Amino acid sequence: MKQLKITFYVEYPYYFPHFLPIGEVFETRGHNIDYILSDEQNNELMVEIAEKNQLQYLLGKEHLFSTKSDFIFFANIFKEREKIKAKTIFMDHGVGTKACDYGRALELNDLIMVEGEYRFRTLYQNFPQHKDKIKKVGFSKLDAVVNFSKKERKKYISKYNLDINKPTLLYAPTFFPASIEKMSKKFPEEFKDCNIIVKPHYLSLHRSRYKGQQALFKKWEAYDNCSVCDASEYSLVPFLNLCDIMISDESSAIFEFTALNKPVILNRFLKLRWSYYLNPKKLLKRLDSGIDSYRKIGDNADSYEEMVKMVRENLKQPEKYHSIREEFTLEICGEVDGKASERITDVIEENA
Secondary structure: OOOOEEEEEEOOHHHHHHHHHHHHHHHHOOOEEEEEEOOOOOHHHHHHHHHHOOOOEEEOHHHHHOOOOOEEEEOOOOOOHHHOOOEEEEOOOOOOOEOOOHHHHHHHOOEEEEOOHHHHHHHHHHOHHHHHHEEEOOOOHHHHHHOOOHHHHHHHHHHOOOOOOOOEEEEOOOOOOEOHHHOOOOHHHHOOOOEEEEOOOHHHHHOHHHHHHHHHHHHHHOOOOEEEOOOOOOOOHHHHHHOOEEEEOOOOHHHHHHOOOOOEEEEOOOEOOHHHHHOHHHHHHHEOHHHHHHHHHOEEEOOHHHHHHHHHHHHHOOOOOHHHHHHHHHHHOOOOOOOHHHHHHHHHHHOO
């Protein structure tokens, strides 16, 4: 096998957990790896992450047009694809209810990596003309969760001062549509007998339009049993491993957590922008309605009060949705064996 030049385009810091496990496999097989970081987002944080992980990188998307890479990975649709000479691979940065224009992605890219049966089956049926581009490989981000070390686990328990005698609750909402503003200011007080980790979406922390969310995070962090992660915690991976139960809303983190066969509560009480009330079709366009049937992986809360009750019930009976979680994990995330990155690398080598 000839040595390949592989490039990963990192548009946001939270793309790193998807790309890093794949990059490691390529490196172990003797290929040349680099990362091109967007300079339109928090590039200081991305440079910090790249240097901490000793990555070879360039800053600025203009490097995409001059690189002599064989393949470039994207985690979002890149509209200027026609200017790029390399072959391109698209793998969505999340699984779950957020819609993605896969038709456009299939037109623009040479290969599409999908996680489980649901996405593979849907694309195969809807875009038969592109069936040779569609590869079912699993979810690379979960490789790091499966292979998470005891040493790393101890480090995070210490960092967040977790009481190992208490269950740990993870609240991991997305930025929109989200349940954050409809949560209680005294949320940590409701669960004094738990450690609470709040892992906001990167955009919740960095965009001024979400200042209401930021104010609420500050109130919660004042409680001794609650830690709110800042933007430097770009990866959800450690918390998927550490926590016993998750609360979320429309985040793909729901499916990542249930892939470990742990209980989730899905908040259905969401704060929408006025434009979405006036034009409900906008919301339908943003969410993938085809995945609604998979909400059976956990209890769905229609109010904050209902959420509190459901968390209590699931802490007592974590096995409640055991078989459903196993079934749906294969559908949404694919095989969770810590080897998705190896399968992705195999596909690229076969298509080189």
